[in-house]
Amino acid sequence: MAELQKDFLFILIKSLTTSEKRQFKLFVNRLGINVDAKFLLLFSEMDKMKEYDENIVIEKKISTKQQLSNLKAHLYKQILVSLRMNPSHQNYRIQLREQLDFANILYQKGLYKQALKILDKTKQTALELDEKSIASEIIDLEKVIESQFITRSIEGRADELIRQSKAISKQNQYTTDLSNLSLKLYSEMLTHGYVKNDEDRQKILEIFNTQIRNIKPVKLNFTEKLWYYKAHVWKNQLFQDYKYTLKYAYLWVDLFHQNPEMIFSHPVWYIKGNTYLLKILFLYGNIDVLEKHFKNFNDTVSSQNFAQNENLQSLIFLTYSNTLMNIHFIKGEFFTGTKLIPEIELKMEKLRDKIDEHHFMILYLKMAAMLFGSKKYRESIHYSMKIIESKGNVQEDLLFHTRILILMSKHESGNDEDYDEFIKATLKFALKMKKPEAFHFESIDFFKNLNNLVLSKRQEAFEAFDQKLELFSKNEYYRRSLLYIDIHGWVKSKVQHVDVIEIIKQKVKYKRK
Structure with missing residues (x-):
């Protein structure tokens, strides 16, 4: 995520393009401010820095330590005023x-x-x-x-304003209720993850039904419908009910296509809607439909009319990169997929201050999984460790499955140097999880026992674990756990004595005319 320990002013200055810096200096000169004004000197000095160092500013006598805070606040405000006047930021x-x-x-x-x-x-x-x-x-x-x-x-002016005021007030109430509901559900997803039992499910239903029962969809305008569909997407994501998640993600995106002018008025929510739609299509594994919607998305966001700014570019990058890797996953094209990694990493570095830590870790996990599929186990462990060693707030499930991927890589590579220690650390992690489940402990036990078995007995262990994973896959509350890393596909490949790529290709669904 954006590194909050960094200086906000420094980050803002470093985010400016060459034309924005030029405009700022023109803006300052237009105000008739002396070129030696302290805030302008501070701007020039901070622009030269690779890392912010307050001591340099003080040593060059641009400001005293006591005055620096006020000077920085003034410079920050002047930059924002300048940016507000920039045509590229007009909307x-x-x-x-x-x-x-x-x-x-x-x-x-x-x-x-x-x-x-x-x-x-x-x-x-x-x-x-x-x-x-x-x-x-x-x-x-x-x-x-x-x-x-x-x-x-206008005759009857008062009556007209009263009528308009009442109508907008009612619509604003719908928007407030639905946006509050959507935000609450999204918060539940980030904080607690997907529902893991009937108690969790009932809690979410109570939150949802309390707000939604008084909403009549036929009376909703564009914005209210948008929040209505968002709430349903997030509720069904929490329930891991992908059929209805797909339905409302379609409605979300289709709402924009029915009102194309809104794509350019609300570009962030257009991107987000497509993000969820493309992700759910990936989980369904229907490659034709996924590629069709991916093309539609790329055509729209790369069109001349689509707004271009740093925020939108970072969101487009996340959706594009995740979907492109997902397509390679579905097709089992691991070797081709690994060629994307250097370019994606380069872009990630450029957008480091604009993308939160969780999304970075998702990309690293996909890179690690892609490298695992390419039999580059050492590199897979390297990218997995970026997640394990992250100091950010990363979801427990993601961290656990990253550990599983490391154990898979260690087993395949024969690198068991610290295998037992890593098993113990993974068990310790699982015990500290908010809601550890049977799946977590069964997985740990499997890897723990696997390393102690002679080769002739390992086949039996894979077959026994395959049967357990079959049972887990039929339980709606474990469904999500089996989607982070395809441990089940890997186990099946061992049972059937085939490459894991063959197992993945068996799952791909095509719809041909």
Whole structure:
């Protein structure tokens, strides 16, 4: 994730493009500020640094230690003001708020008719873009003006504003309830992971039903429908109910395709919707459908009309990289997939301050799994250890399955130098998990016993564990556990005496005309 111990101002300066730095200096000069102004000197010095060092700033007498905090705050604000004026960062929300600011200025000068004219035009645009929060602010200002200045511009003006205010208030309530629900479910997923028993399931159902029971989908506009579909996606993800996750992920993405103008108004949620859709299609293993939607996604986000900024580029990178590796996984194209790793790592390094730690670890796990499939066990362990040694907040399930992948790699490579110690460490980790399950301990026992068996007995151990995994796969609460790392596919390959790639190819589903 973005390294919070780093200086925020330094990170902001390092994120600036060459053109943004040039614009900032022009902006400062336009203000008539002396070129030797301290905050400009601070900007130039920090721009030269590879790592932020406060001592350099003080040694060069740009600022005293006592004044530095205020100077940095002033520079931070001036950079943001400059960026706000940059055309590349302009979007309809900034433009709507700018018009609202203009109307406020005109109102304060007593130019009521001019203010109302701007407000009416801006309100119509806000309603067309389903930006009801801004529309609500506009109506509030219209009420203030109308209560002080009788314009007589429209007959029944008061009744019209009251009607609009009530309608938007109702829609905003829907949005608030649904967005709160979606956020709560998303928080449950990140904090506690997927439901592991009936008690967990009942808890999520109570959270969901309390908020959703009063919502009538037919009355929802674009934004409310978007939150409605998100809530259903996250609920079904928690339940590991992929049939309904797929259904609502489709509805989420299709909502944008039915309202194409919203793709460019809400690009983040368009990307996120596709992220979930492509992930669920991967879990279903239907390669034709996955590749079709992947192409549609790439065509859209690379089009000229699609907004381009650092945040969107990092989200697109995550969706693109994860999906591309998933496609290679489905096809069993491990050797081809490993060729993607250097390019993905290079991009990861560039986006290190914009991507959270968890998403980095997901990419590392996929790299490790890809290398395992390519029989590059040493490299697989190397990438797996990046996850184990991470200091970030990584999900327990991901950490456990990374350990399983390491044990698989150690077994295949014959590298049992610290095998027993690693088994003990994995057991210790499982015991500290919030909700360890039978699957975790059965897996540990399997690897623990496997290393102590003579070669003639190992086949029997694989066959016995294969039967246990079959039982786990039929239990809806263990389903997710078997998807992180395809331990079941690996075990089956040992039972059937074939390469694991052959097992994976057996699972691929094609839909041909």
